[in-house]
């Protein structure tokens with residue numbers, strides 16, 4: 027069990043200069059990674075985008091889009107070598123607090139059913155499945171559904 031008793035991460039807003047380091051992580055942890063352009067566009071759109079650091083080193087990052095009282099989690103990532111040590115949960119808790127402080131009352135996200143780690147993290151952190159989008163994601167050899175999940179903040 028990896029219960030986080032003491033925060034280990036520090037946070038700062040994502041900057042354009044972070045994107046090369048982010049892409050180095052992104053390409054190693056997703057079968058279909060975001061592109062540099064996706065991160066550039068997220069920053070240009072003013073999305074809530076964060077980098078988290080452990081011991082001064084980038085451990086992960088996240089991007090959220092907020093519309094009035096609803097936050098949509100678009101990307102949450104922990105570097106491969108730091109996974110399964112409680113950092114994803116800690117980052118998610120930070121995003122809950124940040125979204126809530128900006129007036130969000132619920133958080134929504136989409137996840138691939140094949141993403142065992144993502145699905146398990148979200149369920150453990152209180153998300154519930156509220157629907158499916160058929161064939162939403164590109165997948166090797168076809169398309170894959172998205173599970174839509176929601177959590178009250």
Ligand SMILES: CC(C)(COP(=O)(O)OP(=O)(O)OC[C@H]1O[C@@H](n2cnc3c(N)ncnc32)[C@H](O)[C@@H]1OP(=O)(O)O)[C@@H](O)C(=O)NCCC(=O)NCCS
Nearest residue numbers: 027028055103104109110111112113114115143144146147
């Ligand atoms: C999903 C992700 C952010 C989780 O980060 P993490 O730091 O490894 O998560 P934690 O250590 O906080 O794990 C919390 C819980 O999630 C579940 N979990 C995490 N990784 C898991 C895995 N590989 N297999 C099964 N369950 C897993 C477990 O329940 C875990 O609790 P436990 O370790 O006490 O059993 C990370 O695996 C990641 O960056 N994956 C690639 C990017 C991604 O898929 N992001 C989500 C897109 S929707």
